[in-house]
């Protein structure tokens with residue numbers, strides 16, 4: 200064996216798993232098709248549930264997050280021209296979220312792995328995963344550099360990396376999931392009839408907390424990535440194109456959708472990135488096959504409205520880490536045998552929450568006025584009822600984690 204755990208993907212799931220395993224003396228090799236610089240500069244998620252922030256701290260990679268991230272104690276829902284705050288602190292016994300970019304988390308994990316002499320191989324594309332059932336788990340891979348990261352150059356010699364266990368942390372498009380025979384996996388998928396037009400803005404935050412707005416024109420989200428970089432989104436048609444959105448149109452539409460009776464809080468700045476993100480729900484069952492375990496986006500995708508994508512990836516990794524420690528220390532696979540069952544239970548709850556937030560806050564094709572009234576009534580109920588607000592708050596900050604413990608020795 201070349202290593203104990205072969206990890207495909209150096210996103211948050213793969214890197215965190217490697218980092219946690221190293222602390223328990225378990226060896227891993229991480230392969231990623233993209234360059235380190237490309238992964239570290241791609242801005243994606245930015246909301247960390249409190250258990251994620253706590254794990255980063257307790258595992259020694261939370262220092263920069265605590266210095267540069269911001270703790271939010273609530274979010275605002277804005278509809279029918281009025282804003283309503285959901286107070287996490289009060290509704291969830293003092294819990295909160297941390298706003299800190301996924302790419303910053305990745306930078307911190309990369310720095311920690313590099314400092315510890317960890318084996319992370321960027322620009323190394325896994326082409327196939329074999330032998331996970333009864334042979335020797337093997338990652339077939341080839342090295343870059345690739346001329347185009349999205350359409351990787353199909354050339355170069357294929358090498359093999361053998362391991363005892365494969366962690367498929369390679370996102371939706373990676374090869375790991377395909378190592379589970381089609382007949383043995385069920386994939387659940389839902390496409391939404393809208394997309395998010397996202398911008399990155401150089402400038403100060405528009406508000407102390409995130410604003411989720413439902414307007415007749417569609418959804419808008421005012422978020423942040425740092426004190427100087429802001430993230431804002433507008434619901435658009437999935438076939439829309441960034442060229443249709445000059446800066447003036449973006450600001451006008453954001454002001455319109457976010458404006459309340461006290462005015463628009465949107466603070467304009469220099470837009471330095473624009474992109475359209477499709478919205479989809481996806482779950483693969485099971486998440487394990489022989490010695491292969493899928494984690495993060497390789498197994499499930501959520502629409503970003505509930506801010507659950509990266510958090511769910513971390514929750515998978517926590518269970519997988521615990522199971523692998525038990526396996527390599529004692530030889531028992533009791534926890535690993537339940538990996539899929541435990542992770543899917545959380546993944547489906549996150550799907551439900553993300554689907555519900557998405558359905559409540561977006562305009563559907565046809566602009567049915569009846570539906571808008573029902574959505575406003577639901578928001579009115581959620582913000583007016585302590586039970587409704589608590590339900591949103593406890594899902595947003597993160598449902599309790601289920602991390603199985605090792606069976607007591609008999």
Ligand SMILES: Cc1cc2nc3c(=O)[nH]c(=O)nc-3n(C[C@H](O)[C@H](O)[C@H](O)COP(=O)(O)OP(=O)(O)OC[C@H]3O[C@@H](n4cnc5c(N)ncnc54)[C@H](O)[C@@H]3O)c2cc1C
Nearest residue numbers: 208210211212231232243244325369370495496506508509
């Ligand atoms: C554009 C975009 C915006 C998003 N915005 C938000 C948001 O605002 N809020 C939110 O909560 N979530 C958001 N998400 C989702 C969130 O970023 C993901 O849930 C999170 O990245 C999951 O982490 P992961 O490690 O499982 O997968 P990833 O971060 O996707 O990492 C997978 C890694 O595997 C690598 N890989 C793929 N194929 C191969 C191969 N063949 N060989 C080797 N390596 C391979 C990839 O290069 C990648 O680095 C967004 C996602 C995208 C794509």
